[in-house]
Amino acid sequence: SCYGGENVPIVKIVVPRLLRGDINSIIDPRIQGQYEISSIWKVADTAMSCTQEKSFIRPTMRDVVAELKEAMEIEMARERSGSSRMWKSSMRSLSTSKVPITSASLSDTDSSIYPSA
Numbered sequence: 001s002c003y004g005g006e007n008v009p010i011v012k013i014v015v016p017r018l019l020r021g022d023i024n025s026i027i028d029p030r031i032q033g034q035y036e037i038s039s040i041w042k043v044a045d046t047a048m049s050c051t052q053e054k055s056f057i058r059p060t061m062r063d064v065v066a067e068l069k070e071a072m073e074i075e076m077a078r079e080r081s082g083s084s085r086m087w088k089s090s091m092r093s094l095s096t097s098k099v100p101i102t103s104a105s106l107s108d109t110d111s112s113i114y115p116s117a
Contacts, residue, residue: 011051018044039074042067 017025023040024032046067052058059067 036074036078039071042071
């Protein structure tokens with residue numbers, strides 16, 4: 001990811017924003033307000049769990065698929081209900097997150113943010 005003219009691992013950009021509860025700043029502006037905030041947090045939590053340095057902490061692909069399906073179900077339920085209630089609040093406590101986001105996630109040598117062969 002290019003950030004301010006330099007290549008920066010996306011985790012270094014996203015983690016501080018998530019820790020502040022500012023999820024809206026990482027969402028594609030083309031879909032701002034067109035989602036259920038709980039599904040976005042589920043996707044963010046799942047993505048962050050995939051960046052853990054130790055492989056045994058990272059979820060299996062089966063777990064990732066299950067979490068993403070749950071996020072999609074939340075979105076489909078919102079659409080079925082015809083709800084005009086679009087969550088715009090960007091505040092949510094990460095204390096309910098299954099993924100511990102630590103400064104270790106931000107280390108310069110954290111190769112877990114890059115796909116391995």
